[in-house]
Structures are given as C-alpha cells and as structure tokens.
Amino acid sequence: MLAKKILSFVAISFVIGNTIAWLSGAAPIDFAPVPFSEADKQMKTELDGVLSVEPDDVDAMAWLGSLYSNHNHLDEADAVLSRALTLQPEDPLVLAFYSANQSKKAGAMMDFSMGIYKLNKLQDAIDGLNKAVELAPQDMFVRISRLITFGFLGDINSDFDKVFEDEQWVMEHLTGSNVQLPNEVYQSVYVALANAYKVKADSGEQSALVRSKDYLNKLEPIGGCPDLSLTECQKLTRELGKS
Structure with a gap:
C-alpha cells in the first residue's frame, strides 16, 4: 500500500513543527519561510508522487x-490540510496538523478588530488540537503537535x-519505548x-526557570538549536543567560 510506504518513510524523516512566536493584538506576525533541506525536498517529492497516483490519500496529504x-x-x-479534513473530518492527525497551521495563520493575519478576530481564530485552532x-x-504525533x-x-x-x-x-x-525519532523531533x-517553563517563570514561578534551562541543556548533545526553531531557541538561550 502506498499509504503504508509513505508512513514508513515519514517515520524515518519526520520533522515536526516550527515555533509559534505569538503576540497579542492585531499586528501580524511574520512567519518567514524556512528553506527546505535535502531530506525535506526528498520527502516532498515522495509525498507528491503518492498524491499523483492516489490524489485522495489523506495520510499523504496530512504529512x-x-x-x-x-x-x-x-x-x-x-x-x-483543508482538503484532507474535508475528506476525513474526524482523522485526529489531520485535525492536529490542520489546527497547528491555523494557529500560525491566525497570528499572521492583519486584524482590523484590534485582535478580537485573531483571538477567535486562535481559539478555533486550540479547540481543534484539544479535540x-x-x-x-x-x-505520539498528535500529542507532540499540541x-x-x-x-x-x-x-x-x-x-x-x-x-x-x-x-x-x-x-x-x-x-x-523502543521508538527512536529523528533528533529534530526531540529538539523541537x-x-x-x-x-x-520560561512563561511559567515570567508569571512568578521562579522554580520553573530551572526546568526551562534543563530543557535547553538537552539540546546540546543532539545538535543544539533546530533550524526550524532557530530564532526562538536562540532568543531563549540569550534570555536565560546560556552560552
């Protein structure tokens, strides 16, 4: 089955989520495009190939x-993802990926209602991830997406x-478990x-700073800040006073 083939491929090459640098208010967030690595290009070619043969393959559309x-x-x-969700509205992986993307789209939009519409769209995305x-x-991937x-x-x-x-x-x-995911997943x-944990610390729970630094320390032996989260990772590193 082509769907099983692509899922096996993705299990090896899967890279999850870019960071979401959300700001309250109406100003749009600039989610700058991140260049595709060679592995990402290979994955896209493989997925496009599946969909050229089976255009309604929801698994391939999700990935x-x-x-x-x-x-x-x-x-x-x-x-x-909208097409995949139309075909299978109760597919949890499709719903998770769709909702995660919608949270970014909410952040990226210009809102002339002083942020109210953006926050409503964001809440829809939050509800989708919870569902x-x-x-x-x-x-695992649904949980990691949320x-x-x-x-x-x-x-x-x-x-x-x-x-x-x-x-x-x-x-x-x-x-x-015996499942070993790519380093990029752990990094993200x-x-x-x-x-x-930095958010918790900023709200007054100072002990959370230790946990925040502990997670940043886990990055060092697996390649440091991931390319897809580079800006936010570097910002956290500076704010927490790490080298």
Missing part, C-alpha cells in the same frame, strides 16, 4: 501539509497548562518545553 506548515508555507499547508488529542490520546503549539502560544492560551499534561505523556513514552519538543 505534506505538515511539511509545508513547518517551513511556514502557510497557505500551501492550508490548501492541502485531536481527545480522539487519539495515544498518538505540545509544541501550546508550548509556544504560552498563556495567551487559556488551555496553556495542557502542555504539561502532554509533557508528562510524551516524555514517558519517548523514554519507555525541548525548545517548546523550555519556552513553556
């Missing part, structure tokens, strides 16, 4: 849409604390959690 979103090609991601986890609480998105949304998200539920689940399953998870 292609996520790839576009990771590299901040938000409109291309939206087109692919995806409810539908598939044991799906963890990374919520980790970078911070306390503008009324469900921010769910990132720590996902932290517990993800970390237990990453350490308690660690940066998102470092940011989440």
Whole structure:
C-alpha cells in the first residue's frame, strides 16, 4: 500500500513543527519561510508522487501539509490540510496538523478588530488540537503537535497548562519505548518545553526557570538549536543567560 510506504518513510524523516512566536493584538506576525533541506525536498517529492497516483490519500496529504506548515508555507499547508479534513473530518492527525497551521495563520493575519478576530481564530485552532488529542490520546504525533503549539502560544492560551499534561505523556513514552525519532523531533519538543517553563517563570514561578534551562541543556548533545526553531531557541538561550 502506498499509504503504508509513505508512513514508513515519514517515520524515518519526520520533522515536526516550527515555533509559534505569538503576540497579542492585531499586528501580524511574520512567519518567514524556512528553506527546505535535502531530506525535506526528498520527502516532498515522495509525498507528491503518492498524491499523483492516489490524489485522495489523506495520510499523504496530512504529512505534506505538515511539511509545508513547518517551513511556514502557510497557505500551501492550508490548501492541502483543508482538503484532507474535508475528506476525513474526524482523522485526529489531520485535525492536529490542520489546527497547528491555523494557529500560525491566525497570528499572521492583519486584524482590523484590534485582535478580537485573531483571538477567535486562535481559539478555533486550540479547540481543534484539544479535540485531536481527545480522539487519539495515544498518538505520539498528535500529542507532540499540541505540545509544541501550546508550548509556544504560552498563556495567551487559556488551555496553556495542557502542555504539561502532554509533557508528562510524551516524555514517558519517548523514554519507555523502543521508538527512536529523528533528533529534530526531540529538539523541537525541548525548545517548546523550555519556552513553556520560561512563561511559567515570567508569571512568578521562579522554580520553573530551572526546568526551562534543563530543557535547553538537552539540546546540546543532539545538535543544539533546530533550524526550524532557530530564532526562538536562540532568543531563549540569550534570555536565560546560556552560552
């Protein structure tokens, strides 16, 4: 089956989520496109090939849409993921990837209602990620999608604390299984959690700074800041006084 073939490929090459540097208010956030690596180009070619043969392959659409979103090609991601969601509206992985991309699109838009419309669109994305986890609480990539998105949304998200539920689940399953994901996945998870604990520290919970620094320290033996989260990772490193 082509779907199984592509999922096997993605299991080797999967790179999850770019960071979400959300700001409150109406001003649009600039999600600058991130260049595709050779591995990403190969993945895109493989996914395009699957869809040329099976244009309604929802699995391939989900991963292609996520790839576009990771590299901040938000409109291309939206087109692919919207179609996948139309075909299978209850597919948790599609819903997670679609909602994560929608959170970026909400941040990127210009809002002439002083941010109210943006926040409504953001809440729709938050609700979508929560629903995806409810539908598939044991799906690693669904959980990681919510963890990374919520980790970078911070306390503008009324469900921010769910990132720590996902932290517990993800970390237990990453350490308690034989599954070995690419370093880029671990890097993105660690940066998102470092940011989440920095948010807690900024709200007055100073002990959270230790956890934030601990997660940044985990990056060092696996390649440092990831390319897809480079700006936010470097910003955190400066703010926490790390070299």
